[in-house]
Amino acid sequence: MTAIRSAQLTAGAAQPAPGQSRYGWLASSLRARITHGEWVPGTALPAEAALAKEHGVALGTLRQALALLVAEGLLERRHGRGTFVRAGLGGASMLRFFRFRHGGEMKTTPASAILSRQVLPADPDIADSLGLPVGASVLEMQRLRSVAGEPCLLEQIWLPLPAFDVLKDSDPGAWGDLLYPLYQRLCGVTINKAEDELRFGLLTHAQATLLRLEAGHPCVQVSRSAFDLGGRCVEVRTTLGDAYAFHYTAQVR
Amino acid sequence: MTAIRSAQLTAGAAQPAPGQSRYGWLASSLRARITHGEWVPGTALPAEAALAKEHGVALGTLRQALALLVAEGLLERRHGRGTFVRAGLGGASMLRFFRFRHGGEMKTTPASAILSRQVLPADPDIADSLGLPVGASVLEMQRLRSVAGEPCLLEQIWLPLPAFDVLKDSDPGAWGDLLYPLYQRLCGVTINKAEDELRFGLLTHAQATLLRLEAGHPCVQVSRSAFDLGGRCVEVRTTLGDAYAFHYTAQVR
DNA sequence: CAGTGGTCTAGACCACCGC
DNA sequence: CGGTGGTCTAGACCACTGG
Numbered sequence: 001m002t003a004i005r006s007a008q009l010t011a012g013a014a015q016p017a018p019g020q021s022r023y024g025w026l027a028s029s030l031r032a033r034i035t036h037g038e039w040v041p042g043t044a045l046p047a048e049a050a051l052a053k054e055h056g057v058a059l060g061t062l063r064q065a066l067a068l069l070v071a072e073g074l075l076e077r078r079h080g081r082g083t084f085v086r087a088g089l090g091g092a093s094m095l096r097f098f099r100f101r102h103g104g105e106m107k108t109t110p111a112s113a114i115l116s117r118q119v120l121p122a123d124p125d126i127a128d129s130l131g132l133p134v135g136a137s138v139l140e141m142q143r144l145r146s147v148a149g150e151p152c153l154l155e156q157i158w159l160p161l162p163a164f165d166v167l168k169d170s171d172p173g174a175w176g177d178l179l180y181p182l183y184q185r186l187c188g189v190t191i192n193k194a195e196d197e198l199r200f201g202l203l204t205h206a207q208a209t210l211l212r213l214e215a216g217h218p219c220v221q222v223s224r225s226a227f228d229l230g231g232r233c234v235e236v237r238t239t240l241g242d243a244y245a246f247h248y249t250a251q252v253r
Numbered sequence: 254m255t256a257i258r259s260a261q262l263t264a265g266a267a268q269p270a271p272g273q274s275r276y277g278w279l280a281s282s283l284r285a286r287i288t289h290g291e292w293v294p295g296t297a298l299p300a301e302a303a304l305a306k307e308h309g310v311a312l313g314t315l316r317q318a319l320a321l322l323v324a325e326g327l328l329e330r331r332h333g334r335g336t337f338v339r340a341g342l343g344g345a346s347m348l349r350f351f352r353f354r355h356g357g358e359m360k361t362t363p364a365s366a367i368l369s370r371q372v373l374p375a376d377p378d379i380a381d382s383l384g385l386p387v388g389a390s391v392l393e394m395q396r397l398r399s400v401a402g403e404p405c406l407l408e409q410i411w412l413p414l415p416a417f418d419v420l421k422d423s424d425p426g427a428w429g430d431l432l433y434p435l436y437q438r439l440c441g442v443t444i445n446k447a448e449d450e451l452r453f454g455l456l457t458h459a460q461a462t463l464l465r466l467e468a469g470h471p472c473v474q475v476s477r478s479a480f481d482l483g484g485r486c487v488e489v490r491t492t493l494g495d496a497y498a499f500h501y502t503a504q505v506r
Numbered sequence: 507c508a509g510t511g512g513t514c515t516a517g518a519c520c521a522c523c524g525c
Numbered sequence: 526c527g528g529t530g531g532t533c534t535a536g537a538c539c540a541c542t543g544g
Contacts, residue, residue, distance in 0.1 A: 021513065047529060058515045060313075063530090073506050080522035080529050093505055194505040200453070200471065200496040218453065218471050218496070224505075243453040243471070243496075250503070252346055252447040252477075253326050272521095274532065300510060311534045316511090332511050333541035 023064035026055055030065060034074055034085055035230040041190050044082035045075070073193055074229065088190040089226075091178035097198070097222055098245045100147045110145035110153060112179075114172035115210070117141045119161065126158045129225055129236045137161040139168060144210055145177075151211050152245070158236045163187060179235075180226075189234055194226040200243065207240055218243035276317035279308055283318060287327055287338055288483040294443050297335035298328070326446055327482065341443040342479075344431035350451070350475055351498045353400045363398035363406060365432075367425035368463070370394045372414065379411045382478055382489045390414040392421060397463055398430075404464050405498070411489045416440060432488075433479075442487055447479040453496065460493055471496035 030051075039045055046054070052062040066083060069075040076084045092109050100110070121135040130138070138158050145153040157179070159167065166186045175182050183189040198220060205215040219240050226235040283304075292298055299307070305315040319336060322328040329337045345362050353363070374388040383391070391411050398406040410432070412420065419439045428435050436442040451473060458468040472493050479488040 023513080044529095049529095059517090061514055064513085077530065078523090079531065080524080082529060089506055192506070196503045196505060198499070198501045198503070200473065200499045220453065246451070246453045248451045248501075250449045250451070252449060253342055253445070276532080297510095302510090312536090314533055317532085330511065331542085333509080333543080335510060335542095 022057065023061050023068070026057060026062065026065035027068040029055075030069060031072075031074060034069075035228075039085050041085045041184070041229075042087045044084050047082070086192065088184055088192055089180050089194065091180035091191075093194070094145075094153060094222065094239055094241075097196075097220065097248050098152070098241045099247050100150075100152045100245055108147055109177050110147050112175070112177040113144045113146070114175070115142040115144055117168075117172070119168065122158070126236055130158065130160045130233055132160055139164055152241060154207055154210055154240045156238050160234060163189065163234065183235070190229050191226045191235070192229050192231075194224050197223045198248075199223070203240065211240070211242070213242065220246045275310065276314050276321070279310060279315065279318035280321040282308075283322060284325075284327060287322075288481075292338050294338045294437070294482075295340045297337050300335070339445065341437055341445060342433050342447065344433035344444075346447070347398075347406060347475065347492055347494075350449075350473065350501050351405070351494045352500050353403075353405045353498055361400055362430050363400050365428070365430040366397045366399070367428070368395040368397055370421075370425070372421065375411070379489055383411065383413045383486055385413055392417055405494060407460055407463055407493045409491050413487060416442065416487065436488070443482050444479045444488070445482045445484075447477050450476045451501075452476070456493065464493070464495070466495065473499045 030045075033039065045051065048059060048062055048066075052059050055062065066075060066077065070077060074086060076086050078084065095110070118140055119137055120140055122130065122132055122138045124134050126132075126138060127134045127136060132138070138161055141157045141159075143155040143157060144151050145155065161168075164183075164187050167182075170186065180191045183191060201219055201221050203211065203213060203215060203217045203219050207219075208215045208217055211217075220243050222239040222241075224235075224237045224239070225233045226237070228234045283298075286292065298304065301312060301315055301319075305312050308315065319328060319330065323330060326339060329339050331337065348363070371393055372390055373393055375383065375385055375391045377387050379385075379391060380387045380389060385391070391414055394410045394412075396408040396410060397404050398408065414421075417436075417440050420435075423439065433444045436444060454472055454474050456464065456466060456468060456470045456472050460472075461468045461470055464470075473496050475492040475494075477488075477490045477492070478486045479490070481487045
């Protein structure tokens with residue numbers, strides 16, 4: 001609290017912390033104003049010159065601060081247009097781990113069906129990931145994603161509950177196929193980045209049935225933690241898909 | 254050819270291409286001097302001030318050019334020390350896809366054993382990856398990597414042959430456990446970056462025997478193309494490992 | 507201590523965009 | 526056209542490193 005207070009006070013005309021570069025301090029200041037919603041995702045910040053003058057800093061210094069936030073994925077700069085707060089992740093990103101081709105088409109967004117939805121107390125793992133006390137209420141959902149009518153991905157999703165209350169009673173039929181834009185629309189939560197962890201395993205009988213495979217079929221499990229603009233984890237998700245459809249490419253260094 | 258020629262001619266005192274930023278042109282110029290071996294990996298470049306004066310450019314402009322090369326992984330800057338040509342990839346990077354723990358130890362470099370080595374004509378896939386004509390001579394090797402005496406990774410490696418002739422007759426027992434440093438030491442080839450492609454599959458009987466698993470055991474296959482400082486692909490490798498030891502984490506955006 | 511890269515300034519001019 | 530970010534300059538001073 002004190003930190004926030006002093007940050008706001010010093011935003012007008014003060015020094016960066018000792019040993020802290022001025023552009024680093026400036027970036028923190030701007031980051032706070034963005035995560036606090038002063039500039040809504042998709043909108044433009046004031047021009048370089050205005051921001052520089054406002055903070056009593058040279059243009060080059062301000063640009064270094066903005067470069068940091070661009071690298072973090074918080075901002076996006078467009079030549080001749082302006083500096084924009086990033087709109088957030090789209091949501092079809094799970095496809096980068098699998099190839100589900102259908103008649104040569106490859107750009108289809110999988111259709112989404114909510115299989116179950118319930119409020120329950122968070123078990124230790126989920127609570128830890130979401131930064132909640134063990135036993136806090138979370139919304140748990142199961143979701144099946146299909147391409148051209150063929151089920152291909154089975155997901156289990158946990159959401160912290162004060163923030164996502166709206167989803168408890170809203171009609172899933174009207175949600176659409178992507179959750180991240182939904183979070184932004186209905187809950188005001190912008191997903192900015194995510195971390196995926198991949199493992200290999202075998203499908204249980206129940207899982208296999210839903211995916212129209214046999215029990216014991218090899219599968220890849222993607223465990224994802226998704227973070228909002230402030231860096232807080234606001235969604236935990238595990239996705240199961242056929243191991244034979246798995247493919248992934250990575251750059252080293 | 255013409256491009257290289259003119260780049261060399263203009264390196265002394267000319268203009269960047271029209272529509273090309275000066276720091277971008279400067280970066281190309283420096284990149285060429287690095288890949289041509291003017292500065293050996295591990296050594297320091299002249300100081301900022303010297304380079305800036307040499308190219309008749311302001312300090313800030315030179316720093317932008319260097320920043321590009323740092324982002325490419327070609328250079329490394331150390332405050333108070335200097336600007337260094339990167340030493341190249343270490344080589345233990347395959348471990349990031351698997352977890353082979355042994356008694357709680359996790360930082361061990363796997364021991365390496367060369368199982369076979371032969372010169373043969375490149376098949377179309379390999380030739381295409383290496384940028385060679387089909388049927389060109391390549392050195393093919395099979396290699397088994399073990400942690401604490403337990404075999405864990407089975408590799409097949411292809412190298413283009415004029416460049417890696419030295420490895421045909423050299424004694425593999427003296428190679429050590431990492432190939433990339435070996436390439437640099439014996440062949441003067443620095444591995445700067447690589448691309449990995451992951452798939453899932455089942456072990457053949459022969460593969461399973463070498464890894465001390467049963468035939469048909471699930472495995473992850475990593476297909477890697479490795480590139481030198483000039484961006485040319487100089488090694489193709491496929492690595493097989495137990496799917497149950499597979500784990501990987503990735504950042505999204 | 508001398509030499510290196512890191513930060514910061516206060517300008518100028520250019521390239522792109524949308525009206 | 527006016528407004529935006531992108532490039533470039535020619536300095537100054539600071540912070541780190543090694544002998």
